[in-house]
Amino acid sequence: MHKQAGLAFALCYPSPYKVGMSSLGFQTVYRLLNGMPDVSAERAFLPDDVRAARASGDPLRTYESARPVGDFAVVAFSLAYELELAGLAECLDMIGLPLFADERAAAPRPAPLIVIGGPLTFSNPVPAAPYADVILMGEAEKTLPELVAAIRAQPDLDALLAHLAAQPGFYVPSLHGTRLPAIAAAPDDDLPAYSQIRTPNTELADMFLIEPERGCHRGCTYCVMRRSTNGGMRLVAPAKVKALIPDDARRVGLVGAAVTDHPGLPEILRAIVDADREVGISSLRADRLNDEIVGLLKRGGYRTLTTAADGASERMRDVIQRKTKERHLLRAAELARTHGMTSLKLYMMLGLPGETDADIDELARFALELARVAPRVVLGIAPFVAKRNTPLDRAPFEAIDSLDDKLARLRAAVRGRVVLRPTSPKWAWVEYRLAQGGFEAAPGARAGGSRTGRRRWLTCRSRSPRCRYPKLPTPPFRRRRWRSPRSPPGRPSAGRRPERSPARAAATGSGARRSR
Numbered sequence: 001m002h003k004q005a006g007l008a009f010a011l012c013y014p015s016p017y018k019v020g021m022s023s024l025g026f027q028t029v030y031r032l033l034n035g036m037p038d039v040s041a042e043r044a045f046l047p048d049d050v051r052a053a054r055a056s057g058d059p060l061r062t063y064e065s066a067r068p069v070g071d072f073a074v075v076a077f078s079l080a081y082e083l084e085l086a087g088l089a090e091c092l093d094m095i096g097l098p099l100f101a102d103e104r105a106a107a108p109r110p111a112p113l114i115v116i117g118g119p120l121t122f123s124n125p126v127p128a129a130p131y132a133d134v135i136l137m138g139e140a141e142k143t144l145p146e147l148v149a150a151i152r153a154q155p156d157l158d159a160l161l162a163h164l165a166a167q168p169g170f171y172v173p174s175l176h177g178t179r180l181p182a183i184a185a186a187p188d189d190d191l192p193a194y195s196q197i198r199t200p201n202t203e204l205a206d207m208f209l210i211e212p213e214r215g216c217h218r219g220c221t222y223c224v225m226r227r228s229t230n231g232g233m234r235l236v237a238p239a240k241v242k243a244l245i246p247d248d249a250r251r252v253g254l255v256g257a258a259v260t261d262h263p264g265l266p267e268i269l270r271a272i273v274d275a276d277r278e279v280g281i282s283s284l285r286a287d288r289l290n291d292e293i294v295g296l297l298k299r300g301g302y303r304t305l306t307t308a309a310d311g312a313s314e315r316m317r318d319v320i321q322r323k324t325k326e327r328h329l330l331r332a333a334e335l336a337r338t339h340g341m342t343s344l345k346l347y348m349m350l351g352l353p354g355e356t357d358a359d360i361d362e363l364a365r366f367a368l369e370l371a372r373v374a375p376r377v378v379l380g381i382a383p384f385v386a387k388r389n390t391p392l393d394r395a396p397f398e399a400i401d402s403l404d405d406k407l408a409r410l411r412a413a414v415r416g417r418v419v420l421r422p423t424s425p426k427w428a429w430v431e432y433r434l435a436q437g438g439f440e441a442a443p444g445a446r447a448g449g450s451r452t453g454r455r456r457w458l459t460c461r462s463r464s465p466r467c468r469y470p471k472l473p474t475p476p477f478r479r480r481r482w483r484s485p486r487s488p489p490g491r492p493s494a495g496r497r498p499e500r501s502p503a504r505a506a507a508t509g510s511g512a513r514r515s516r
């Protein structure tokens, strides 16, 4: 899209193109801005190969006109989750701007207005705050038109920021500090969000994305999108969803926190697959799956039935108010088999407060039961990361070696019969620090988007004021007690390598040798 306009936004996604173009929020902001009179938006993304892009010495440029991003009046970033802060810092650096707002204010050259928005603002945008002039909290359909009107009315930056700081939904870190304003909600008439551009070069190739509902009416205690956020679930009429799907869209993605809770879902799905289109749904609730819905998904090209259990056991699911029961998951496994799916994939969390080895054993037992029903069972396992704006805010992160032990215990119990796809506990801990952090966590993103950068940040113990990494506590490894052969009974000695846990030893088959 090329447009000449008086007010030009560069819209940056702090991950590579294929990730950014799969973001319905990013696409929606692009469409909204270009739909406003005398406003244009061009896209820029974190390069696929950051090192090569840096070595070229070329600044970050937009896709539409190849103009340097730093030449735009406004540079807006969409942040989906905590670890994208590293990409944000990388992009600002490649634009040629000082990273932090106070550094830009002191620079001799005027800088663009740096705006941040996106899903991260529903929980904790404070670690992103030092990078931003202004942060749009919540739903952009509400705040974007107000931002554009304010920029037009207030050419002076200080006056603009003072004006925005007084409006609901605008977080101006230089004026608000860490005090967050309320999250903005779009009027229901502005729904649904839908994609502007379909491209083969994304995670969701050539898929038209549309949002038949927004929010959720359920109350899982770890979830930012639970019913207390922006009034819970808002539905879009099936007729409106169907009318917005372009005639030439061969693949349609239905996006939302609780799409399977939409009472009109079968009608929408039927219209899509009857038109010979493929379909995808961002989240399937196991207790909403039935023969009709899974049959329609199969006709729409599904090969893997993916849902979430989140808690390792029935007890843990009750604790976190996740209403999914074993019978729902067993039914999902039966439906996957009946409809000829190749796999059942379940998302789980480990390390919830109060979880014990008995919960892990129950998960192993139940996963094996599922594997006797579904053709193939895959568990996607992520460590629990407490988020702000949820009842489990401030819950601690489980010790990394304890999480490793639980994974090893599970792996040993289901080996060869269930596939495990775990997320690294160390990177989850970085996410936790950012999810729970304040301004002091911001420089962590400066460590860069690379694994090396994050590792340096994770392990940095420097207390030097010149250190470019933040002063974080060391990762939460469990303090183990180790009895030296020379210690008197009952007295642990310090400084020895800790003994490997029985679970980990069992997983590697070497425990007996070591304990002899």
Ligand code: SF4
Pocket (backbone or CB within 6 Å): 215, 216, 217, 218, 219, 220, 223, 224, 225, 226, 227, 257, 258
């Ligand atoms: S985890 Fe899913 S079902 Fe639970 S509150 Fe969040 S969006 Fe709703």
